[in-house]
Amino acid sequence: MTIEWICKHHSDLGKEQLYALLKLRSEVFVVEQKCAYPDLDGQDLDGDTHHLMGWEDEQLIAYLRLLDPESQGGDVVIGRVIIAPQGRGKGLGHTMMEHALKQAEKHWPQVPIYLSAQAHLQGYYGRYGFVVAGEEYLEDDIPHIGMRRS
Numbered sequence: 001m002t003i004e005w006i007c008k009h010h011s012d013l014g015k016e017q018l019y020a021l022l023k024l025r026s027e028v029f030v031v032e033q034k035c036a037y038p039d040l041d042g043q044d045l046d047g048d049t050h051h052l053m054g055w056e057d058e059q060l061i062a063y064l065r066l067l068d069p070e071s072q073g074g075d076v077v078i079g080r081v082i083i084a085p086q087g088r089g090k091g092l093g094h095t096m097m098e099h100a101l102k103q104a105e106k107h108w109p110q111v112p113i114y115l116s117a118q119a120h121l122q123g124y125y126g127r128y129g130f131v132v133a134g135e136e137y138l139e140d141d142i143p144h145i146g147m148r149r150s
Contacts, residue, residue, distance in 0.1 A: 003061065003092065007052045007103045010045045018044075020060040021051060028082050035140035039080075047071040050107060052100055054092060061087040062096045066104055075114035075148065076104045097128055101149075112150045119143035 008017070025039050043049060047068035054062030061084045067077040078100055083092050104113050117125050119136050122145060130147035137144055 003054045003056050005054050005099050007050055010049045021063050024060050024063055024082060024084055025080055037140055043067055052103060054096055062092045064100055069108055069111050075112045076108050078113060078115040112148055114148045116144050117147050119145045
C-alpha cells in the first residue's frame with residue numbers, strides 16, 4: 001500500500017480534492033456512523049485551516065483537518081479524523097497522526113494541539129502526548145473527551 005500524503009491550505013485545494021474529502025466525511029460520519037449533524041460547519045475554508053489527505057491510487061483513503069489556532073482560542077484543533085473503510089486495520093491512523101503533528105509544528109510552532117476524541121480512543125491519542133482536558137460528554141450519542149498536547 002503506497003499512500004501519498006498531502007497537506008494543503010484550504011485556498012490551495014482543488015475542487016476534486018474538496019469534493020473527495022467532503023464525500024468521505026459524509027460516507028463515514030453521516031451514513032456509516034448514522035450521525036445527522038452539520039458537517040459543513042463553515043470552518044473548512046476559514047482562516048489558516050489546512051487539510052491533510054492520504055491518497056491511494058486516486059482514492060482518498062485518510063483525512064483530517066487542522067484548524068487555525070487564531071480561530072480556535074489559541075490551540076491548533078485536529079478534527080474530522082477519518083480512515084476510509086478499505087484503509088482500516090493497516091496502521092494508517094498512526095501514520096496520519098504523525099503527519100498531522102509534523103504539519104501542526106511546521107505551520108504553528110510551539111502551539112498546543114487540541115482534539116475531541118471518541119472516549120474509547122484516549123489511549124490511542126495518549127501515545128502521541130495528548131492528555132485529557134475536561135469531562136467526558138456526548139456528541140451524537142457517542143462519548144467524547146477533549147484532549148490536549150502541549
